[in-house]
Amino acid sequence: MRFVTFRHEGVARAGVLQGDGSSAADILCDLAHPSMAGALGGVAPTVAGLIAAGLPDRAAAIAAHGLRDEAALWLSDVELLAPFIPPRIYALAFNYKDALAERGMTAPEAPVLFMKQPSSVVGQGAPILLPPDIGGCTYEVEIAAVIGRRAERVSREDALSYVAAYTIFNDISASEMIKRDGGFVRGKNLPTFGPLGPFLATADEVGNPHGLALTLAVDGVVLQDGVSSNLVFDVADLVSYLSHREALEPGDVIATGTPAGVAGMRTPPAWLKPGTVVRASVQGLGALVNPIEEGAHHGP
Numbered sequence: 001m002r003f004v005t006f007r008h009e010g011v012a013r014a015g016v017l018q019g020d021g022s023s024a025a026d027i028l029c030d031l032a033h034p035s036m037a038g039a040l041g042g043v044a045p046t047v048a049g050l051i052a053a054g055l056p057d058r059a060a061a062i063a064a065h066g067l068r069d070e071a072a073l074w075l076s077d078v079e080l081l082a083p084f085i086p087p088r089i090y091a092l093a094f095n096y097k098d099a100l101a102e103r104g105m106t107a108p109e110a111p112v113l114f115m116k117q118p119s120s121v122v123g124q125g126a127p128i129l130l131p132p133d134i135g136g137c138t139y140e141v142e143i144a145a146v147i148g149r150r151a152e153r154v155s156r157e158d159a160l161s162y163v164a165a166y167t168i169f170n171d172i173s174a175s176e177m178i179k180r181d182g183g184f185v186r187g188k189n190l191p192t193f194g195p196l197g198p199f200l201a202t203a204d205e206v207g208n209p210h211g212l213a214l215t216l217a218v219d220g221v222v223l224q225d226g227v228s229s230n231l232v233f234d235v236a237d238l239v240s241y242l243s244h245r246e247a248l249e250p251g252d253v254i255a256t257g258t259p260a261g262v263a264g265m266r267t268p269p270a271w272l273k274p275g276t277v278v279r280a281s282v283q284g285l286g287a288l289v290n291p292i293e294e295g296a297h298h299g300p
Contacts, residue, residue, distance in 0.1 A: 001059040002199040003165070004028060005047050005123070006078040013045045016067060017075075020286040021124065021198040024076035033071035036062075047084040047200065051251045055148050055164040059202050082123035082196045083167060086146070086253040089116035089194065090242055091171060093184070095257025097230045102260040111233045111241055114184040116171065116255060120194030124288060128172055128278065129192045129295030135176030136271035138263035141216040141224050141280040143209060144169040145235050145254045146200060152247040159239035162248070165200040166209060168288040169255040170216075170280045172272070175264045190298070195280070195290050196253075206284055209235050213283040214259055219276050223266065226259025 002017040006028065019026030029036065032045040039062040043053040050058045093112040094100060100107055122128070130137055148164025171188065172195070178187035206212075209228060216224035228234075233241065238254050263270040272278070274294040281287040 001063065001202045001205060003047050003050065003055075003083060003202075004197075004199045005081045005083050007081060008073060008078045012081060014047045014050060015073070016062060017199050018067070019075070021075065021080065022287060024074070026075040027072050028075060028078065029067040030071045030073055031062075033068070035068040035070050036065070039065035048251060051084065051146065051148065051164060055202060056204070080124040080198055082121050083198075083200045084251065085118050085121050087118065087249065087251050089118065089253045089255060091116045091188070091255040092233070092238065092257035095232045096226060096259045097232060098226060098260040099258065099262070100232070102265050107232045111238060114188060116194055117189040120189050120191060121196050122192045122194065122290070123196065124198040125290065126195065127192065127291050127293040128195065128272070129293055130272060130274060131190065131295045131298035133297050134174045134187075134190075136264060136269055137172060137174050139216050139218065139223070139272060139278050139280070140171035140173060140258035140262055141214050141282070142169040142171055142255045142258050143212060143214065143228055143235075143282055143285070144196065145209070145239070145256065147239070147248045147252040147254070148203075148250055150247055150249055151239060151243040154240055154243045156236050156240040159236040159243070160203070160209075162239055162243075163203050163235065164250070165202050166206045166285060167197060167200050168280050168282050168285050169253070170195040170278065170288055170290065171255055171258060192295070195288055197288050198286050201285055212285075215281045216261070217279045218270065218272070223263070223270055224259055224261035226261075228256070230259060231256060
């Protein structure tokens with residue numbers, strides 16, 4: 001099942017997407033419609049609320065109840081937002097074998113982690129704002145795993161059972177700022193630098209997350225083309241590893257890293273530019289499309 005957050009007539013709420021969001025003729029079911037109340041069991045019609053209540057159970061209840069015709073809306077009549085704002089986003093660097101080969105690096109012995117701030121998150125169609133004074137910025141298509149229940153010191157064998165859903169994350173990064181700073185904090189966390197969406201696909205729909213194709217194109221030119229079987233530390237590894245460092249909570253997101261082809265590794269560098277459009281796609285997870293616009297000056 002595919003969950004979205006959308007705005008219609010000024011009100012944001014959760015829906016179930018029928019389709020992949022690529023066509024204005026796609027239909028979604030408004031979970032706030034009175035005809036769907038029996039499926040929610042008193043849970044608020046928000047994606048965050050559904051995750052907190054147990055997304056697999058809520059999805060099963062919605063399926064049993066059925067998507068009612070009177071709750072249907074055309075995708076063309078609504079504005080898609082980020083599916084939800086995660087409380088925490090754990091992100092990975094140097095986690096694809098092809099990306100390491102491109103850099104001439106050996107694989108790290110342990111996951112290389114940094115935090116992406118929730119304040120960076122935007123949704124489908126929202127502009128990515130590039131301050132004109134921060135230097136080169138790159139795109140990074142990633143598979144994001146959404147934790148569905150508290151995970152504390154879980155085994156690798158059980159780890160995937162703690163993942164409720166998957167979605168696309170585009171880890172926009174001010175690469176030259178990161179190099180100047182000697183760290184990820186500022187250059188990864190500017191406003192709009194965390195596109196997420198367009199929907200959450202429940203884990204049962206995705207199945208095995210370790211064989212999915214990922215691509216990223218700017219103005220139709222493919223710059224990244226990878227597959228998640230090339231992950232150094234796969235989703236199960238990451239859930240288990242993180243859960244031994246601190247408990248993971250429902251709604252936490254793990255952005256699993258990006259394949260080869262980032263802007264700084266291309267000749268010449270393919271830095272993002274205002275006036276272009278970025279399309280991040282993952283097999284089974286749709287396409288996350290965002291225009292690039294010039295933002296305000298950032299300062300030193």
